[in-house]
Amino acid sequence: MPIITKATLADVPELNILVNSAYRGEESKKGWTSEADMLDGLRIDETMLKEYFGNEVITILKHTDNNDQITGCVYLEVKGPKLYLGMFSVSPVLQGKGVGRALLEAAEGLAKQFNCHTITMTVISTRAELINWYERRGYAFTGEIQPFHDHGRFGSPKQLIELIVMEKAVV
Template identity: 65%
Template sequence: MPVSQAIRTDVAELNNLVNSAYRGETSKQGWTTEANLLDGLRIDEETMDTYFDDDAIIILKNIDENGRINGCVYLEVREPKLYVGMFSVSPLQQGNGIGRDLLLAAEAYAKQANLHTLTMTVISVRHELINWYERRGFKATGEIVPFHADKKFGDPKQPIELIVMEKSI
């Protein structure tokens, strides 16, 4: 199915998808899990819902043949760049090109918005994920930022740093 823009009524399903891709036992069925690094939720419905009130943010979704959301990505215009986050694919459907399609849709959105750089943060010890982004043209900038101290996006089990990666399009 083609990638499309998520709407507010998708919040509960998006929330379930994102948390299943990153945390808990379900996430361990895929390769993008952070369950060994963080406890708690990746996101909650209240936070997800606020994204739909911000004109600088859109969430793209991918729908499976049964009409369920099986992938999503958060995009935020941060002039002159497009921030890419919350990149999630159902752990049971990873490796089927859904992530690639979402990333291509993010690039198309950036071009449409006349933004020529995609930027993101990745947990520094997530080497397999960093390698995946590098194969798609992202490069580490050398900038390192701390993980969210307020535990809004999870409770670290160890010290965590985020590297900044960018791609020119």
Template identity: 55%
Template sequence: MSISKATVTDTEELTALVNSAYRGETSKLGWTSESHLLDGQRVDDLMLLSYLQDENISILKYVDNQSRITGCVYLEIKGDKLYLGMLTVSPLEQGQGIGKKLLAAAEEYGQILGLTAIIITVITTRDELLAWYERHGYQKTGEIRPLPNDERFGIAKQHIDLFVMEKPIL
């Protein structure tokens, strides 16, 4: 099992993984599902491919001992901070520490780049997810943003706001 930087050849597998964890019936097997809040896809191949071709964006992938990608995390350099998003673990593999390992790898990546902090956005009504990030050192900044109105990320079933959270990189 290892964590490494994803490449364009991983596009289809990453797209399937992310959508399975956030949307649809499979997502309901894990605790990260957003299907009760959003319809549609979380990401598509074109969007993911554009991420993988952007020099300011990296996607780290977690590969299991059967060479399957079972986790990933999106990282984007924004000034002196690292934006972390799309932290994904297969619903069938959740609860085994993969998310924690990806979070630690993201922090190490930020340290290597000399960045000052990691920022994330979390749906304000996702209490269990907010608590998970708080246990890992992230704190609310006081900033609240609306969910982007872009069907490429999903179709909101209700109004959704996002807390901005931050953790210093030590």
């Protein structure tokens, strides 16, 4: 039975592989969330992931299958009354099978535990299919647009990339 639990430092190598396979490279193209045509480089590395586990306001949830393999994950960071959701990743071969939906529901449950009344995220503005997927789950564009991170930590853009801010009230 698949299960969602908090990831631990021991999960870093497997999380690193999963996140990069979901966003970049040829493997990512097996799913519909690939950024491989927009960005070069890695989405994350083990050093960055390890840093997350040293920060008390960050939680990473993992979805595991019947063989204890990590098939999805999501980064959650408490930012005052809001819970920021990022690094949302599902194995490319399992996308469209409910893993992402289950992770979003778990994130919403955690938001309530942390007394956060809103979940916020950023999405690449040209990713219409992804934006539509979030809208079907109650997220809405706030009107705020942010530039893509130019420090290179999340990859090198092949084109101009802007991020839209989406939010959902959690009750």
